[in-house]
Amino acid sequence: MRVAVFSSKSYDRKFLDAANAGRHQLVYLEPRLDASTAIAADGAQAVCAFVNDHVDSAVLELLAQQGIRLLALRCAGFNNVDLVAARALGIEVARVPEYSPYSVAEHAVAMILTLNRKIHRASARVREGNFALEGLLGFDLHGKTVGVVGTGKIGYCFIRIMAGFGCRVLAFDPYQNEHCVAAGAEYVDLPQLLSSSDIISLHCPLTPQTHHLIDEKAIRTMRRGAMLINISRGGIIDTRAVIRGLKSGMIGSLGLDVYEEEDNLFFRDLSNTVIHDDVFARLLTFPNVVVTGHQAFFTHEALSEIARITMENISSFEQTGKAAYPVSVERIV
Ligand code: NAD
DSSP: EOOOOTTTHHHHHHHHHHHHHTTEEEEEESOOOSTTTTGGGGTTTTEEETTTOBBHHHHHHHHTTTOOOOOESSSOTTTTHHHHHHHHHEEEEEEOSSSSHHHHHHHHHHHHHHHTTTTHHHHHHTTOOOOOOOOOOOOOTTTOOEEEESHHHHHHHHHHHHHTTEEEEEOOOOOOOOOHHHHHEOOHHHHHHHHHSSEEESSOOTTTTTTSSHHHHHHHHSOOOEEEEEEEGGGGGHHHHHHHHHHHTSSSEEESSSSTTTTGTTTTTTSSSSOOOOHHHHTTTTEEEEESSEEEEEEEEHHHHHHHHHHHHHHHHHHHSSSSSSGGGTTTT
């Protein structure tokens, strides 16, 4: 099958080529998929897209006109795809439901340790010959309460790690996961989780229900000075409200791997340009904020598995007309 791979980077090429082993013709395209670039899929039967590709109804229509029958997402989330339009146009949507939940959970833990022990600041100080400890005081994780919102595959891994630190773990999810209970998590409602946690970590998908789940009201419910971690999707927190929370001290520290407007920023080198997003720029001025550019998934194991399952989706679709891991529209309606 000829597959147009949008938003492709050198590492995508390396892992996808290895998993493909010459079976399909992969055409690597650097631009993001949107209405202005969809035409580049001409001649392909499938499109491979990533988290910040805009796969709305207009883009899907352009793809359908070119004969695209499969949209193979090389990620778990599918909030950037109009699934209703895809079904109406007869385009199968596939994803990688699970690759390495460890990669993402471990990145959340890296953020907690960095923010708590101020590793980002300490490292910069030492490089300048400043060995003073003022301002670097942290706290023991042991005995602290960690609130986990979303207890699926990543949330479960995260809970196990935090329980290993000796933390008390509170959890909120519409569906209880018995493995999380066995790992020591106690399910509570969201207000109780927010008001009782020293650290809150978000591991739910972005849906209409979770959009701005952490807003002004939620922040007012939080324990003063709590640490907030979002490695899930940017839209789950209201960034402007979080900035106000940081200024008032309600939020003691913030770790972000995702950002509401990240598709204008992430996955490219902008170091020689001016950042025009003032909200993002304000975030970077806080000493108690750490931001990474959507890299929680970025481990060798995760990329190998993403490539393997993406190829499985494409091969299965070619052979049977059905992807191995389709996304059904029923998931959102
Ligand atoms: P999953 O489907 O296994 O688990 C998600 C959990 O969230 C489920 O248990 C679900 O019931 C729960 N949930 C749904 N709505 C909720 C709500 N309103 N409140 C609380 N919980 C709710 O998914 P996963 O593999 O654990 O991934 C979770 C999310 O992590 C993905 O949706 C994606 O957005 C994000 N993610 C980020 C990266 C990254 O690199 N930063 C990588 C992979 C996944």
